[in-house]
Amino acid sequence: MIALIAGTGDLPAAILHRVQEPVLVCALDGFAPSLDVDISFRIEHLGSFLQALHERSVTQICMAGAIRRPPVDPSAIDAATMPLVPRIQAAIAKGDDGALREVIAIFEENGFAIVAAHAIAPDLLPPEGVPTQVQPSDWHNADAIVGEATVAAMGQGDIGQACVIRMGQVAAQEDADGSDAMLAKFHEEYRDDEEPAGLVEELSDFVADAVRPILDKIKGTPPEAVTADDGILFKAPKPDQDRRTDLPVIGFETVKGAAEAGLAGIVIEAGGVMVLDLPSVVETLDLHDMFLWVRHKGAA
Secondary structure (H helix, E strand, O other): OEEEEEOEOOHHHHHHOOOOOOEEEEEEOOOOOOOOOOEEEOHHHHHHHHHHHHHOOOOEEEEEOEOOOOOOOHHHOOOOOHHHHHHHHHHHHOOHHHHHHHHHHHHHHOOOEEOOHHHHOHHHOOOOEOOOOOOOOHHHHHHHHHHHHHHHHHHHOOOOOEEEEEOOEEEEEOOOOOHHHHHHHHHHHHOOOOOOOOOOOOOOHHHHHHHHHHHHHOOOOOHHHOOOOOOEEEEOOOOOOOOOOOOOEEOHHHHHHHHHOOOOEEEEEOOOOEEOOHHHHHHHHHHOOOEEEEEOOOOO
């Protein structure tokens, strides 16, 4: 049997509908999914939760949906979890990727195989290319290069997996609040044509060297061809992250936020970002004259 540890968002339901065997739906207290839950557990009872999975004949675990690191009440830790306390404390002290790696290690050491969401639902990883009517321009290509380097740098600090790039500059970066909050803030700051706080004015030498040939090629483009809000949302996994968990996801809400923010399109890393209901995403982007570019990593 497989256990689906489901967080918030639409991904858990999409995974559940694709599993071909019995599924035990589990949820961490405070992060209930929009699904019927078989087992709800607290991090202070992780040891007992592992025992319950064995009792239910679970052999595989898939983690899908958004979950934040919960606070730990030392007085609520049960006897079965006490031996895991040092590791739980160490995990919580790390960034998201580090914490997930520690949790994965605990599950594996207890005999459970970790199954990636996209292994169950490979159709959620769209093929490389541009499925929308609108195609990205050379300017957007340059922005995508900046976006890739920016997310890579963010990932090194275990910060986030998305950013907004406009005309070669970083206009917004995802933090613990997620992509939707980042897009909402970007939209708010640009509502009155204000420059966003923390705009990066100078690119790193690496990014500048990569972008300069493209900018030289399009330097004759009239300034009016690129509007103040003609930017992109770029989303990709963190460098070297364990892709069995926390693979980025976009869906209708992402498209809605990007459209409200006045962006020209969305660029995602091919093979690294799942798309919920791709036909609806493409249809909605077409209605807003926006593009989706499923981009090969390192493309120039």
